[in-house]
Amino acid sequence: MTVNIDEYIKEGTNVKIGLNEWSKYKKNLQKNLTKTLIITSKSCKKYISSINSEKVLEVKEEPTFHSIDNSLKEIYPIYKKIIEKNDEITLIAVGGGSVIDTAKILSLMLSNNIKTALDALEKSNLSELDEKIKTICVPSTAGTGAETTQFSTIWDKSKGLKYSIVSNKLNRTIILDPELSLYLPNQITITTGIDALCQLLESTWSNKADKFSAKSAKLGYQILKDNLVNTINSPQNEESRLSMLISSYLSGISISKANTTLCHSISYPLTALIGIPHGLACGLTLIETIRFNSKDNDKFLKNTLKATNHIYSKDLINEVEDLFKKINFEKQLQFFIPILERSLNKILPLTINSSRANNNPFKAEIEDINHIIEKSINRVKNS
Numbered sequence: 001m002t003v004n005i006d007e008y009i010k011e012g013t014n015v016k017i018g019l020n021e022w023s024k025y026k027k028n029l030q031k032n033l034t035k036t037l038i039i040t041s042k043s044c045k046k047y048i049s050s051i052n053s054e055k056v057l058e059v060k061e062e063p064t065f066h067s068i069d070n071s072l073k074e075i076y077p078i079y080k081k082i083i084e085k086n087d088e089i090t091l092i093a094v095g096g097g098s099v100i101d102t103a104k105i106l107s108l109m110l111s112n113n114i115k116t117a118l119d120a121l122e123k124s125n126l127s128e129l130d131e132k133i134k135t136i137c138v139p140s141t142a143g144t145g146a147e148t149t150q151f152s153t154i155w156d157k158s159k160g161l162k163y164s165i166v167s168n169k170l171n172r173t174i175i176l177d178p179e180l181s182l183y184l185p186n187q188i189t190i191t192t193g194i195d196a197l198c199q200l201l202e203s204t205w206s207n208k209a210d211k212f213s214a215k216s217a218k219l220g221y222q223i224l225k226d227n228l229v230n231t232i233n234s235p236q237n238e239e240s241r242l243s244m245l246i247s248s249y250l251s252g253i254s255i256s257k258a259n260t261t262l263c264h265s266i267s268y269p270l271t272a273l274i275g276i277p278h279g280l281a282c283g284l285t286l287i288e289t290i291r292f293n294s295k296d297n298d299k300f301l302k303n304t305l306k307a308t309n310h311i312y313s314k315d316l317i318n319e320v321e322d323l324f325k326k327i328n329f330e331k332q333l334q335f336f337i338p339i340l341e342r343s344l345n346k347i348l349p350l351t352i353n354s355s356r357a358n359n360n361p362f363k364a365e366i367e368d369i370n371h372i373i374e375k376s377i378n379r380v381k382n383s
């Protein structure tokens with residue numbers, strides 16, 4: 001697939017796209033003298049084995065205040081030794097959204113001499129954080145778009161809450177190489193692909209959407225629609241995998257401007273308190289959120305319908321339903337329904353995350369969300 005995304009490359013980032021781009025980059029890395037710290041996951045270690053690094057940090061979960069503080073403690077002494085010798089340092093993140101978000105937060109903390117994640121959050125609220133250390137982001141999944149977003153997710157799981165640490169200035173090389181995602185299990189491809197789908201669609205109806213975010217979402221949506229099913233059916237198809245990485249990247253570009261809205265807002269306590277994977281938690285309410293936003297003759301979905309080439313929201317709903325059916329999306333959620341039903345009263349008050357829910361064009365009250373979740377549960381039960 002040849003799609004030119006030059007206009008969607010952010011200042012402070014350099015994007016390399018294509019099969020074997022990561023291998024090429026690794027070879028060049030061996031030639032220069034930069035010291036490297038690697039952040040990765042267990043399943044991605046095979047992709048970093050040839051790099052001579054100072055430290056490999058394994059990420060096991062989504063970043064939390066606790067996990068970030070522990071990771072910083074592990075790498076800080078090594079970082080200090082490197083900078084005392086005046087050597088250049090690069091962080092390399094190879095993995096999914098949690099790995100990349102962890103690396104982004106650590107890069108900001110090291111760059112700005114911050115010792116705790118809480119302090120990082122406070123400083124980021126004052127727009128004080130720049131990425132001074134170069135980070136190489138190599139996504140192994142096509143979902144969050146974290147490689148290009150300025151914000152990194154950090155969780156307080158005990159309270160069911162999620163925060164964003166925001167970077168003021170980016171300093172990244174992004175490598176979209178399908179080689180890393182060729183052996184992903186379908187379950188992960190579905191979860192992450194539906195996260196990208198929600199990000200693309202939510203960004204189109206967000207109150208913060210503009211022409212640029214809508215244009216990026218339109219391209220991302222078309223690519224995802226044409227490739228997700230094929231990727232599930234032929235997981236080792238390099239072209240489909242690359243297309244999904246590009247679509248996910250574009251979802252990151254769209255939400256960088258427009259942010260996410262109601263599906264993401266509702267998803268956070270579902271992930272934090274009952275462990276529903278992020279993409280499944282967002283996708284659960286996607287169709288009912290489209291229906292909720294379709295009030296007043298689709299007035300709030302004008303951008304969305306333009307981006308998805310539909311005239312009426314019911315046609316978009318049919319398209320998403322069809323996509324869900326083809327990838328067996330709702331089956332992935334069935335396991336979580338009994339616990340979700342039992343926990344609904346506890347979860348509901350946490351579903352309005354103001355920084356996300358306020359972007360929804362139609363204000364949702366708790367009763368509306370209760371209704372959206374109940375209808376979504378029924379969809380899963382009837383699938």
Ligand SMILES: [Fe+2]
Nearest residue numbers: 144195199278
């Ligand atoms: Fe997301």
